[in-house]
Amino acid sequence: MAINTLGSTAHFVYQWDDMVNGSQQRATALQATCEGDLSRLESLFNEFHGFDGNQVTLIAGNPGGGLAVNNGFHSDGTTSITVTAWSGVNPATTADAGVRLEFIAEMSEVMMSLRNTRRGSTSWNASGSNGEGLSQFLAEWFYRSAYYDSQLQHGPRRITEWLNGSGRPDFVTKTEATDRNFVSFGCAFLFLHFLHTQKGYTVQDIITNGAGTLEATYTALAGHGGGWAEFTGLLTRFYPVTDASGHAITYAPTRCNLFPLYDDGRRSASINWNEAGGPEIPLGGGGTVQLSPAILCPIGDYTWQWVDPDTHLELSVRPAGFGNPVVTWSVDGVSVPTGSSSITVAGDVDADVAAAPGHPTSSGQAFQLSTATATSGDIDGPLATLKLFPLDKPGTEQLMIEVRVGEQYATVPTFTNIALATLHTHSVRYEDRYYQDRAACLARWDDFVRRHVHFKAINILLTLPDPGPEELSRVARIIEQAQVELSRLAEKEPDTARLLGQELAQTLRVSPRLLRTDEDRAAE
Numbered sequence: 396m397a398i399n400t401l402g403s404t405a406h407f408v409y410q411w412d413d414m415v416n417g418s419q420q421r422a423t424a425l426q427a428t429c430e431g432d433l434s435r436l437e438s439l440f441n442e443f444h445g446f447d448g449n450q451v452t453l454i455a456g457n458p459g460g461g462l463a464v465n466n467g468f469h470s471d472g473t474t475s476i477t478v479t480a481w482s483g484v485n486p487a488t489t490a491d492a493g494v495r496l497e498f499i500a501e502m503s504e505v506m507m508s509l510r511n512t513r514r515g516s517t518s519w520n521a522s523g524s525n526g527e528g529l530s531q532f533l534a535e536w537f538y539r540s541a542y543y544d545s546q547l548q549h550g551p552r553r554i555t556e557w558l559n560g561s562g563r564p565d566f567v568t569k570t571e572a573t574d575r576n577f578v579s580f581g582c583a584f585l586f587l588h589f590l591h592t593q594k595g596y597t598v599q600d601i602i603t604n605g606a607g608t609l610e611a612t613y614t615a616l617a618g619h620g621g622g623w624a625e626f627t628g629l630l631t632r633f634y635p636v637t638d639a640s641g642h643a644i645t646y647a648p649t650r651c652n653l654f655p656l657y658d659d660g661r662r663s664a665s666i667n668w669n670e671a672g673g674p675e676i677p678l679g680g681g682g683t684v685q686l687s688p689a690i691l692c693p694i695g696d697y698t699w700q701w702v703d704p705d706t707h708l709e710l711s712v713r714p715a716g717f718g719n720p721v722v723t724w725s726v727d728g729v730s731v732p733t734g735s736s737s738i739t740v741a742g743d744v745d746a747d748v749a750a751a752p753g754h755p756t757s758s759g760q761a762f763q764l765s766t767a768t769a770t771s772g773d774i775d776g777p778l779a780t781l782k783l784f785p786l787d788k789p790g791t792e793q794l795m796i797e798v799r800v801g802e803q804y805a806t807v808p809t810f811t812n813i814a815l816a817t818l819h820t821h822s823v824r825y826e827d828r829y830y831q832d833r834a835a836c837l838a839r840w841d842d843f844v845r846r847h848v849h850f851k852a853i854n855i856l857l858t859l860p861d862p863g864p865e866e867l868s869r870v871a872r873i874i875e876q877a878q879v880e881l882s883r884l885a886e887k888e889p890d891t892a893r894l895l896g897q898e899l900a901q902t903l904r905v906s907p908r909l910l911r912t913d914e915d916r917a918a919e
Contacts, residue, residue: 397413397414398411398413398456399411399412399413399419401419401426404426404429406446406450406451407425407450407451407452408450408452409422409425409429409453410453410455411456411480412454412455412457412480415456415482418455420487420490421478422453425478425494425498429498432498433446433502436503437506438599439599439602440509440510442506442509442510445509446474449469449470449471449474450472451474451475451476451502451505452476453478453498454476454477454478455478455479455480456477456479457477458478462479462497463476463477463479463501464476465505465521467505468505468506470512476501478497480494484546492547493544493547495537495538496537496549499530499537500530500533503533504530505521507520507526507530518607518612519605520572522574523570523572523574524576524579524580524582525570525608525612527574527583527584528580528581528582528587528609529587531580531584532588532591534549535549536598539774543774551648551650551651553580553584554585554648554651555646556581557578558634558646559643559644562636563627565623566609567608567613567622567623568609568610568623584651585653586609587609588652588653589626589629590612590616592654592655593629593654593656596616601616610622632804633653633717633718633804633805634646634718634804635804644804649773650773650775650776655715655716656718656805657716659808662715662717663714663716664713664714664800664812665712665713666710666712666812666813667711667712668709670707670816670817670819671706672705672706673705675702675703675705675822675824676703677700678702679700680700681701681823683697684697684749684750685697686750688752688832688833690836690837690840691836691839691895697826697828697829698826699825699826699829700823702823703788703821704819704820706818706819707782707785708794709780709781710780710781710796711781712780712798713775714777718802718805719802719804719805720777720802720803721803722800724781724796725799726738726764727741727795728740728797731768733768735765735766736765736767737764737766737786738763738764738766739763740762740763740764740794741759741760742762742793743758744757744759744791746758746790747821747823752823760789762787762792763785763787764783765784766781766782767784768781768782779798781796783818785818785820790820790821790822791817791819791821791822792817792818792820793815794815794818796814796815796816797811797813798812800812881896
């Protein structure tokens with residue numbers, strides 16, 4: 396075995412073990428990021444210059460008996476960290492992230508040692524449960540995706556041995572003098588998430604207020620004790636040890652941070668949706684229509700046909716502020732069964748009118764939908780999904796989606812959210828020339844707006860909704876100003892002014908004569 400030196404930076408010497416596959420590439424990966432990571436760690440610990448002229452030796456290779464090892468802080472240049480080279484992990488970028496993850500865990504412990512040395516007392520014990528909890532917390536915080544990659548041997552197991560263990564022993568008011576017990580450092584790891592996510596303390600404040608126990612750290616932050624009681628009380632409510640029948644519950648969270656846990660308006664469950672599928676299926680029928688594809692477009696003849704867009708809706712909700720959320724869906728007031736099923740709903744349907752693009756006819760209709768619900772989770776927490784496939788295809792279905800979220804164990808008010816979604820099932824498709832003409836006309840219109848932004852009344856008129864009685868006097872004043880502006884435009888671009896006047900008249904459903912330019916009047 397030979398240890399080779401790859402190179403050095405201001406605070407590190409990078410070495411690799413030529414007996415370990417991939418170690419040279421891992422050393423190269425460390426060289427690219429360690430200085431930046433050290434700078435962030437120094438800010439979090441509020442400990443600076445500990446390694447100026449005092450380089451740390453980093454070895455990518457075989458730490459022996461674990462994933463990484465360090466020998467604590469030394470002021471004489473003998474501080475060293477050895478990390479596993481993750482031989483056999485693919486792709487190489489994942490292995491690179493793995494050594495960076497381990498570097499953070501080990502360098503955090505070196506920073507704890509530096510802090511204790513400078514203060515002459517131990518707060519974060521790198522060889523104890525609170526220090527190991529902090530090193531895991533920071534490794535996850537710096538390299539979150541890597542922390543949950545199954546090849547890199549971290550993830551929720553770091554907390555579940557305590558969460559699912561017998562009695563959930565207290566390692567908050569006391570610190571166990573070992574960093575090898577998943578139960579004790581798992582408790583510490585989860586408590587640090589409680590401090591940061593539930594209580595809202597910054598990572599820097601948590602670290603710089605570190606004391607001999609996590610309870611003492613809580614007291615330094617909050618100004619009073621009771622951290623263990625609040626922590627366990629919250630978890631017992633949302634993650635009870637046993638169910639109503641007294642049977643032990645085994646949890647399988649997808650991340651180590653179970654917080655925040657709320658029972659009020661701080662919870663959220665936003666509905667995201669998109670229309671997926673295609674390509675569209677031609678259905679035939681159709682004919683030829685005369686129309687203007689867009690503003691400033693002349694009227695032309697265009698062919699069209701009916702098509703089935705062949706799409707479906709994919710909806711998802713990621714509850715936040717919940718422990719073990721129970722999600723139910725409804726569509727237009729009809730409950731969606733769990734799993735795969737079908738429902739019949741009554742809702743609004745827009746039917747395309749070939750001669751009037753963008754102005755469909757609307758009606759209330761009953762139609763069927765195939766449904767599929769699922770629940771899962773990832774490093775961002777629980778996820779619930781719903782897919783809707785049209786069985787009937789009357790047109791564009793306007794759907795009201797409601798999601799209701801409760802808790803499996805905690806008694807809390809049900810959270811409700813609503814979204815409006817659109818599912819296209821039967822549409823008009825024009826010939827390609829229509830869309831090309833439309834794009835060209837809209838481009839001309841955009842150019843016109845850029846060149847004539849001073850025509851305020853024209854812009855207002857083109858964006859007005861259908862005017863009601865209360866708007867008529869306002870519209871009349873704007874029309875009067877628009878006549879002036881059209882006349883000014885006609886002096887430079889008479890054809891554009893004429894087309895624009897026609898568009899304005901169509902928008903307002905008034906006679907084109909009302910928006911004649913001075914040039915038009917003079918020609919009569």
